[in-house]
Amino acid sequence: MSSSKPAPADKALNRGGFNLEAIKLGGWKYPAFWLALGLVLIGGFVPVITGTNTWRETMFLILMAVSLASSLNIILGYTGYVSFGHIVFFGLGGYVGFYLIAVHGWSLWLAAPVGGLAAGILALLLGKAILHLRGAYFALATIGINEAVRTFVNNFDLFGGPVGLELNFLVYKDYGGPAAMQWSTYWAVFGLTLIIVVLSYGIKFSRFGLGLLAIREDEEAAMVMGVRTPSAKTWAYVLSAIVPGMLGVIFFFRNSSIAPPEAFRLHRSIEFIVMVMLGGQGTVLGPLVGATTYEALRSFLLTSPLFKDLQLAFAGLLLLLIVLFVPTGIVGWLRSRFRSLWRILE
Amino acid sequence: MSQNNGALLQVRNVTKEFGGLTAVSNVTFDIPQGQVLGLIGPNGAGKTTLFNCINGVFPITRGQIIFRGVDMTNWKPYDVVRLGLARTHQIVRPLQELTVLENVMAGACYGHEQRPLSQAEEIALEVLEFLHLAERRDQLAANLNVAQKKRLEMARALAARPYLLLLDEVLAGLNPTEIAEMVQVVLRIREQGVTILIIEHVMHALMNVSDRVIVLDHGELIAEGLPGEIVNDPNVIEAYLGDPALAEKLMSGG
Ligand SMILES: Nc1ncnc2c1ncn2[C@@H]1O[C@H](COP(=O)(O)OP(=O)(O)OP(=O)(O)O)[C@@H](O)[C@H]1O
Numbered sequence: 001m002s003s004s005k006p007a008p009a010d011k012a013l014n015r016g017g018f019n020l021e022a023i024k025l026g027g028w029k030y031p032a033f034w035l036a037l038g039l040v041l042i043g044g045f046v047p048v049i050t051g052t053n054t055w056r057e058t059m060f061l062i063l064m065a066v067s068l069a070s071s072l073n074i075i076l077g078y079t080g081y082v083s084f085g086h087i088v089f090f091g092l093g094g095y096v097g098f099y100l101i102a103v104h105g106w107s108l109w110l111a112a113p114v115g116g117l118a119a120g121i122l123a124l125l126l127g128k129a130i131l132h133l134r135g136a137y138f139a140l141a142t143i144g145i146n147e148a149v150r151t152f153v154n155n156f157d158l159f160g161g162p163v164g165l166e167l168n169f170l171v172y173k174d175y176g177g178p179a180a181m182q183w184s185t186y187w188a189v190f191g192l193t194l195i196i197v198v199l200s201y202g203i204k205f206s207r208f209g210l211g212l213l214a215i216r217e218d219e220e221a222a223m224v225m226g227v228r229t230p231s232a233k234t235w236a237y238v239l240s241a242i243v244p245g246m247l248g249v250i251f252f253f254r255n256s257s258i259a260p261p262e263a264f265r266l267h268r269s270i271e272f273i274v275m276v277m278l279g280g281q282g283t284v285l286g287p288l289v290g291a292t293t294y295e296a297l298r299s300f301l302l303t304s305p306l307f308k309d310l311q312l313a314f315a316g317l318l319l320l321l322i323v324l325f326v327p328t329g330i331v332g333w334l335r336s337r338f339r340s341l342w343r344i345l346e
Numbered sequence: 347m348s349q350n351n352g353a354l355l356q357v358r359n360v361t362k363e364f365g366g367l368t369a370v371s372n373v374t375f376d377i378p379q380g381q382v383l384g385l386i387g388p389n390g391a392g393k394t395t396l397f398n399c400i401n402g403v404f405p406i407t408r409g410q411i412i413f414r415g416v417d418m419t420n421w422k423p424y425d426v427v428r429l430g431l432a433r434t435h436q437i438v439r440p441l442q443e444l445t446v447l448e449n450v451m452a453g454a455c456y457g458h459e460q461r462p463l464s465q466a467e468e469i470a471l472e473v474l475e476f477l478h479l480a481e482r483r484d485q486l487a488a489n490l491n492v493a494q495k496k497r498l499e500m501a502r503a504l505a506a507r508p509y510l511l512l513l514d515e516v517l518a519g520l521n522p523t524e525i526a527e528m529v530q531v532v533l534r535i536r537e538q539g540v541t542i543l544i545i546e547h548v549m550h551a552l553m554n555v556s557d558r559v560i561v562l563d564h565g566e567l568i569a570e571g572l573p574g575e576i577v578n579d580p581n582v583i584e585a586y587l588g589d590p591a592l593a594e595k596l597m598s599g600g
C-alpha cells in the first residue's frame with residue numbers, strides 16, 4: 001500500500017495546455033531586484049564621487065543601518081516575529097570579533113566572519129528555546145536575552161567586564177594606517193549591504209521564503225500545509241543574525257573600543273524596528289528606504305539642540321504614528337496606492 | 347503490528363480528551379482507497395476534532411492512526427501532509443496578505459510532492475483553473491469572498507497532490523448555485539481517484555457524493571453504513587432530535 005506510485009491526483013490535474021514560460025516567476029521578479037541593488041550601489045559610491053570624509057561617515061552609518069534593518073526584516077517582516085532585542089547579535093558578534101583582534105591579534109577579515117558565526121550560533125540556540133513563543137511573549141523574551149547577555153558580558157573578565165576592551169592604535173598599521181582603515185571598513189560594510197540585499201531578495205522569492213511568509217500569515221495553517229515551522233523559523237532567525245554579528249565586529253574595530261552599554265544598547269534595537277516599519281516590513285525595498293529616511297531624520301534632529309536628547313522619544317513617537325496611520329510603511333503604502341508599481345516595489 | 351487490510355486510512359480506537367471533556371471517544375473506522383466517506387453528526391459532536399487528530403494538529407490521547415500502511419499516530423501536521431494527506435479548514439484560513447497564486451503555490455511546494463517553486467507555480471495554475479479561481483490569481487487572498495475562500499482552501503489542499511483529502515464543511519455558507527458547483531468539484535476530484543473524507547451538514551449534497559457515511563455523536567461513532575441506511579437509522583435520528591433543523595434536513599436528505 002505504501003507504494004511510491006504518483007498520487008492519483010497527478011494525472012487528473014495535469015491537464016497542461018498553458019504556456020508557462022511566459023509567466024515564470026523569473027520574468028517579473030527582476031525589476032525590483034535591480035532597483036534595490038541599484039539604490040545601494042549608487043548610495044555606496046556617493047563618498048567616492050564627493051570624495052569627502054563627511055560623506056563617507058554619513059554613508060557608513062546609513063549602509064550599516066540598511067543592512068541591520070534588512071537583516072531584522074527577515075525575521076520581523078518575512079516571518080512575523082518581532083525580535084525586539086535584535087541588537088544582541090550585533091553586540092555579541094562584535095565582542096567575539098573584537099576580542100579575537102585585540103587579544104589574539106587576529107585580522108579583521110577573519111574576525112568579522114567569526115563574529116557573524118558566533119551571532120548565528122547564538123540565534124540557533126535561542127531559536128530552539130524561544131521561537132515557540134508567539135507575539136508579545138517572543139518580543140519580551142528577546143529583550144530579556146539582550147539584557148541577560150549584557151549582564152553576562154559585564155561580569156565576564158575575558159571581555160574586560162564593565163570596562164570592555166580597547167584596541168591599540170598600532171593595529172591599524174596593518175590596514176595601511178587609520179585613514180586607509182576607514183576606507184577599507186567602509187567598503188566592507190558596503191559589500192555586506194549588497195550581500196544582505198541580494199539575500200533578502202533571494203529569500204523572499206524562494207520556496208523557503210514562501211514558507212516564512214506562510215508562517216507570518218498563519219502559523220498553524222502553514223504547518224498544516226506542510227511547512228516545517230520550527231526549523232524554518234530557526235533558520236530565518238539565524239540568517240537574520242549573521243550580518244549583524246559581522247557588522248558589530250567592523251563597527252567596534254573602527255571605533256577602537258567596545259563596552260557593554262554601546263554593544264547592547266536596547267534603544268538601537270528599537271530604532272531598527274522603526275526603520276523596518278517605516279520603510280515597509282516584509283518588502284525588500286522597505287528596510288532600505290526606512291533606514292535611509294530614519295538616519296537622515298536623525299542626523300537632522302541631532303544637529304537641533306532641542307531634539308538632541310529626545311532621540312528615543314522621537315523613535316517611539318514615529319513608531320506609534322506608523323502603526324496607527326501607515327502600518328504597511330512607505331513601500332507598502334506606495335504599493336497599494338499605485339498598483340502598476342506592484343512588481344517594482346517588492 | 348499494523349495489519350494491513352488494504353484501507354488507505356485506518357483509524358483505530360482514537361480518543362481525544364481536552365481536560366475533562368472527551369471530544370472523540372474510541373472511534374474506529376477505515377477508508378478504502380478511492381472511496382468518499384461522509385462524516386456527519388450534530389454540532390459539537392467532535393467531527394472537526396477528529397480531523398485535527400488525523401492530520402496531527404492535536405496529539406491524540408489514545409489510539410492509532412495508520413495511513414498508507416504507515417503508523418503516523420501523533421505525527422506533526424507537516425509530516426502528515428508529506429505522506430499525502432491534505433485538509434481544508436471549516437473556518438477558512440487563507441494566507442491573507444499573499445496572493446491567491448502564492449497561497450496555492452505554498453500548498454504545492456510543501457505538500458506531498460515537495461515541488462520546487464517553478465513547478466509549484468505550474469501546479470497551482472492548473473488547480474486554480476480547476477477551481478475557477480484562475481482569474482483571481484494575483485489578487486490578495488484577503489480580498490476574496492466567502493465562496494472563493496472556500497475554493498482557495500480546497501485549491502491549496504489539492505495542490506499538495508494528496509492521496510487522501512479531508513474536507514471540513516466546504517459547502518457551509520454557500521448559496522444553492524455555489525453548492526451545486528462545489529458538489530461537481532468534489533465529484534471530479536473523486537473521479538480522479540483521490541480518496542475523500544468529508545464532513546458536511548448539507549445532507550442532500552453529502553448523500554450525493556458519499557459511498558458510505560459514518561455518524562459521530564458526543565464523540566462516539568454511533569452508526570456506519572450506506573447513505574440510504576444512515577438516514578433511516580433510529581440511532582442517528584435520535585442523535586439529531588436535539589437539533590430539529592438538522593433532523594429535518596436529514597429526513598429530507600435521503
Ligand atoms: N482546542 C480545544 N480545546 C478544548 N475543547 C475543544 C477544542 N476543540 C474542540 N473542543 C470541544 O470539542 C467538542 C467537539 O468540537 P468539534 O469542533 O470537533 O465539533 P464539530 O463536530 O466539528 O462541530 P460543528 O458541527 O459545530 O463544526 C466541543 O465540545 C468543543 O467545544
Ligand SMILES: [Mg+2]
Nearest residue numbers: 393394395436
Ligand atoms: Mg466542525
